[in-house]
Amino acid sequence: xxxxxxxxxxxxxxxxxxRRGRRGPRTGWRGPLLVAPFFVFFAAFGAYxxxxxxxxxxxxxxxxxxxxxxxxxxxxxxxTNPDFWGALGNSAIIWLLIVPAQTIGAIVAAGAxxxxxxxxxxxxxxxxxxxxxxxxAAMAQAFVLxxxxxxxxxxxxLGMAGLPSVEWLTSTGWSKVTIALLVLxxxxxxxxxxxxxxxxxIPGEVYEAAALDGAGPVRTFWSVTVPLMRHAIAFFVVxxxxxxSQMFLEPYVLTGGGPYNSSTTTGLYLFQHIxxxxxxTGAANTFLLVIMVLGLSxxxxxxxxxxx
Amino acid sequence: MAYPQxxxxxxxxxxxxxxxxxxxxxxxxxxxxxxxxGSDKPAALGSSAxxxxxxxxxxxxxLWMRDDxxxxxxxxxxxxxxxxxxxxxVDLKGVDINSKLPPxxxxxxxxxxxxxxxDDQIGQHGEHLYDLTALMAKYRDDTIxxxxxxLTQGGRLVGVPWDTDPGLLYYxxxxxxxxxxxxxxxxxxxxxxxAARAIKAKNPKxxxxxxxxxxxxxxxxxxxxxxxxxxxxxxxxxxxxxxxxEASRRALTWIKTVVDEGLGARQKFASxxxxxxxxxxxxxxxPWAIWFxxxxxxxxxxTTGQWRVANLPAWTQGGARSxxxxxSSFVIPAxxxxxxxxxxxYEFAVxxxxxxxxxxxxxxVYPTGLNTVVPSVKSALDPAKPLVERLPQLGGVDNxxxxxxxxxxxxxxxxxxxxxxxxAKYLGANLQRLMDGKMSVDEVISRSTADIKKNLxxxx
Numbered sequence: 001x002x003x004x005x006x007x008x009x010x011x012x013x014x015x016x017x018x019r020r021g022r023r024g025p026r027t028g029w030r031g032p033l034l035v036a037p038f039f040v041f042f043a044a045f046g047a048y049x050x051x052x053x054x055x056x057x058x059x060x061x062x063x064x065x066x067x068x069x070x071x072x073x074x075x076x077x078x079x080t081n082p083d084f085w086g087a088l089g090n091s092a093i094i095w096l097l098i099v100p101a102q103t104i105g106a107i108v109a110a111g112a113x114x115x116x117x118x119x120x121x122x123x124x125x126x127x128x129x130x131x132x133x134x135x136x137a138a139m140a141q142a143f144v145l146x147x148x149x150x151x152x153x154x155x156x157x158l159g160m161a162g163l164p165s166v167e168w169l170t171s172t173g174w175s176k177v178t179i180a181l182l183v184l185x186x187x188x189x190x191x192x193x194x195x196x197x198x199x200x201x202i203p204g205e206v207y208e209a210a211a212l213d214g215a216g217p218v219r220t221f222w223s224v225t226v227p228l229m230r231h232a233i234a235f236f237v238v239x240x241x242x243x244x245s246q247m248f249l250e251p252y253v254l255t256g257g258g259p260y261n262s263s264t265t266t267g268l269y270l271f272q273h274i275x276x277x278x279x280x281t282g283a284a285n286t287f288l289l290v291i292m293v294l295g296l297s298x299x300x301x302x303x304x305x306x307x308x
Numbered sequence: 309m310a311y312p313q314x315x316x317x318x319x320x321x322x323x324x325x326x327x328x329x330x331x332x333x334x335x336x337x338x339x340x341x342x343x344x345x346g347s348d349k350p351a352a353l354g355s356s357a358x359x360x361x362x363x364x365x366x367x368x369x370x371l372w373m374r375d376d377x378x379x380x381x382x383x384x385x386x387x388x389x390x391x392x393x394x395x396x397x398v399d400l401k402g403v404d405i406n407s408k409l410p411p412x413x414x415x416x417x418x419x420x421x422x423x424x425x426x427d428d429q430i431g432q433h434g435e436h437l438y439d440l441t442a443l444m445a446k447y448r449d450d451t452i453x454x455x456x457x458x459l460t461q462g463g464r465l466v467g468v469p470w471d472t473d474p475g476l477l478y479y480x481x482x483x484x485x486x487x488x489x490x491x492x493x494x495x496x497x498x499x500x501x502x503a504a505r506a507i508k509a510k511n512p513k514x515x516x517x518x519x520x521x522x523x524x525x526x527x528x529x530x531x532x533x534x535x536x537x538x539x540x541x542x543x544x545x546x547x548x549x550x551x552x553x554e555a556s557r558r559a560l561t562w563i564k565t566v567v568d569e570g571l572g573a574r575q576k577f578a579s580x581x582x583x584x585x586x587x588x589x590x591x592x593x594x595p596w597a598i599w600f601x602x603x604x605x606x607x608x609x610x611t612t613g614q615w616r617v618a619n620l621p622a623w624t625q626g627g628a629r630s631x632x633x634x635x636s637s638f639v640i641p642a643x644x645x646x647x648x649x650x651x652x653x654y655e656f657a658v659x660x661x662x663x664x665x666x667x668x669x670x671x672x673v674y675p676t677g678l679n680t681v682v683p684s685v686k687s688a689l690d691p692a693k694p695l696v697e698r699l700p701q702l703g704g705v706d707n708x709x710x711x712x713x714x715x716x717x718x719x720x721x722x723x724x725x726x727x728x729x730x731x732a733k734y735l736g737a738n739l740q741r742l743m744d745g746k747m748s749v750d751e752v753i754s755r756s757t758a759d760i761k762k763n764l765x766x767x768x
Contacts, residue, residue: 061434062726078766083733100644106510150579170521170574258523259744260737277410277432278731304678 056283063277074284084285086261087269088292090176094265095244097180102191103236107229110195111221125196138252143182144169161165170261175255179263182250186302187243191236198232199225238297245293310444313381315390352439352464353640353647358561366395369649372409372423375402382657382672385666389656396649403584409415416643422650423466429456432726434461437638438647441465447659452660452722454535455684459465459637460723466639468654471681473597473634475532475620476712478598478604482614483507483516494593495629496621497562504571504593516593517741518582519563519572523736528633529596530739533559535629537623539721542731549765551735551757557624562741567745583607595620597633598694599680599710612701620716635684664688668695681705682715689715727764734759 057074059068078084109128113121131139146152147168155165159255168178202225210220226233248267252258257264264272266289273282310629373379379402386398403409406427412419413436431436446455455469469473484491487506493499520526531541535640537555538763544550546665566572573591575582583603585591587610594600604615619629639652640647656663664685670677677696694708725731735756747755 063436065705081763083763145580148574148579151581151584254520258521258737259740261733272730272733275406275410276727277414278730279414281767 051284055284056279057287059280061280063279074281078285087264087266090264091244093176093267094180097177098183099237099240102184102188103233106188106191106195109192109227111225112201113196114199128192129189131186134250136186137253139186140182143254147178148205169255169259170259171260173265179250179254182254194232198229202228234301237300240294241296245289258269273303309600328452330571339349350503352442353651365393369646369648370399370420371650371653372401372403372405372420374405375425381565381667381678381724384671385657388662388666389653391504393652398653401538403741413641415638419641419643421644421646422638423652424636425639427637428724428728430639431461431724434466435468436642438642439466440468448688450518452684454632454718454722457722458719458724462612467637468638469684471635472684472715473599473632473681474626474718475633476598476714477618477620478587478594478600479616480592480611480614481616481729483589486510491631494621497623500621501565501591507570507592513590515571515573515590517566517572518591519574519593523572523732525577526739527736530559532631532633534721535722536628539719541722543725549757557749560752563742564749567743579605583617585730587611601678605699613703613738616703616705617707617710619710628717628719629704630714632718632722661683670697680713721742730764731760
């Protein structure tokens with residue numbers, strides 16, 4: 001009897017597992033129910049607005065009762081509009097002024113700050129993060145005063161050094177430089193935090209091995225530290241690119257996008273459409289930016305992955 | 309033994325849950341297919357819709373104001389309003405109106421019952437606002453005409469006119485007398501140029517006339533010159549651009565002369581640098597909106613008391629000595645919950661003498677009265693019954709009489725095209741190039757006309 005029972009047992013187990021395999025455990029539907037709120041919220045506040053915006057990009061609509069389907073007209077208008085490309089060019093120049101300098105500066109500073117013998121290390125770490133936690137609008141106003149052509153302290157110092165005044169905020173070339181200086185001042189502390197975290201994650205054994213191989217501090221930094229930080233560098237370049245593509249407040253407060261739209265960034269240009277209730281063009285502008293920034297970000301990630 | 313929650317959950321299967329989620333998602337997408345859902349043309353808020361006065365009126369009304377001194381001023385009106393309507397609770401909120409009101413109007417969510425708004429912003433949102441034509445009928449004759457023109461969209465009056473911002477001439481009396489210029493001679497813009505030349509001859513560092521560095525404000529300044537000469541602004545009553553007209557060329561040529569002769573100071577309005585220039589007598593002749601008055605009133609130290617105010621010079625012999633530069637009104641969203649209560653408050657604050665005296669006469673916010681703007685109600689603009697006091701900072705001149713005359717003299721016929729604000733990107737930027745000496749008058753006209761036609765008129 002027991003033998004028969006024992007022989008029957010594997011068949012019962014197999015039948016049970018087959019049934020469970022087909023229909024799953026009896027409580028399996030509770031999982032989807034528990035995660036359902038996320039999907040509901042995502043559908044309502046993520047997917048739906050995106051879908052809505054995509055639809056808007058094919059419509060000429062200023063928020064009123066009348067609207068009309070215009071196909072790709074909003075996209076072709078933007079792609080053939082010098083203002084759109086001008087804003088893109090301004091953002092590209094600002095990117096060039098900020099990202100390479102900030103990335104290299106943050107790597108070097110993180111390397112220095114991570115050295116055990118550096119004095120006032122804690123004080124320095126605190127000092128560099130202060131600008132990051134200072135309200136941007138307030139600092140932008142301060143920059144307006146500091147870089148004023150006639151009464152700003154920067155031109156005053158240049159004058160004391162016998163150098164000519166610079167139209168920091170009112171010339172087409174320098175206005176972008178001033179915006180870049182504000183961003184560098186504001187966000188370099190954040191860049192440093194990222195690089196510092198990456199540097200501190202490198203195992204000490206790697207440095208010991210490099211030392212045993214006779215590598216000096218400079219060689220160790222460029223051949224060991226920097227390559228092992230490439231993921232952090234890629235991350236920082238990508239989020240900086242995203243940030244600059246959406247940059248709005250800095251030019252809005254410092255220059256208003258001027259002079260002659262020379263410091264109008266892609267973010268400010270987009271705002272001008274939305275602010276004028278030209279919602280269709282604004283939506284098309286958004287998707288063009290998304291495509292461009294996505295492409296650039298993927299390219300950056302690929303470059304850093306291939307450098308492995 | 310099953311737990312209670314198991315019994316409850318067993319009533320629905322996993323498939324049912326997923327089906328429900330699917331329905332929700334599909335519903336969202338189907339709803340999306342219908343967007344944008346435009347509203348029907350809003351009904352007019354007729355006089356019959358307004359409730360009778362007194363204690364019978366009940367409810368709560370939410371009104372948005374610009375979050376600055378004006379909010380504090382209008383809060384002083386509420387007790388007087390409540391004395392008449394004791395059962396109406398007024399919730400005045402300080403809001404960044406230009407960023408919050410347009411999306412609220414479009415979506416219909418979070419709307420106030422009424423809101424303050426700059427006149428040049430109202431036009432492009434007219435169809436989201438109540439038509440107040442019927443309610444305003446009894447006040448039309450007592451309202452400055454150009455305010456009615458500005459607020460009329462397709463025959464619908466979409467706002468309660470509040471303030472009028474005429475242009476005035478502010479000048480430094482000490483600088484003028486030092487240069488031997490009689491202020492009474494500043495009756496036309498050529499005389500203003502001559503005065504600037506005389507001042508510069510006396511003090512080579514002087515740049516007497518401010519040339520605005522902000523695109524939008526620079527364009528408003530130029531539009532004031534147009535309104536002063538031809539009544540209408542950037543467009544004529546038929547909607548045609550007026551940039552290539554005689555008035556425009558005259559104004560642009562005058563600005564170019566200021567630039568070419570080094571008579572202009574390039575700074576932004578009320579910036580620290582401009583205030584320093586005013587206080588150092590570098591700037592001394594300011595044809596600008598009435599609201600410049602706050603600078604000599606509170607921003608200057610060395611030259612306080614030296615400033616005076618007069619009516620604008622004229623462009624031609626016998627031409628208007630006034631023009632508009634700004635202005636704001638109150639609007640009632642078509643989807644407001646309590647539009648009648650909003651109307652009652654605005655009617656009281658704007659047209660009732662008790663209400664507008666509360667706003668303009670001296671109060672805790674403005675100890676000498678609200679003098680940066682003047683009412684749009686003609687009966688309030690009596691030179692013999694000033695709502696504000698004279699200022700020692702302006703040498704005690706009768707600024708009320710000068711301001712009210714300017715308000716009443718603003719040429720009628722002005723309309724703000726729906727794209728006015730966006731034109732700053734083109735016309736405003738080109739005016740900046742002109743003021744920097746990098747563009748000729750002809751180039752400003754031709755490029756601005758082409759850009760506005762291509763980017764604004766053809767796309768609106």
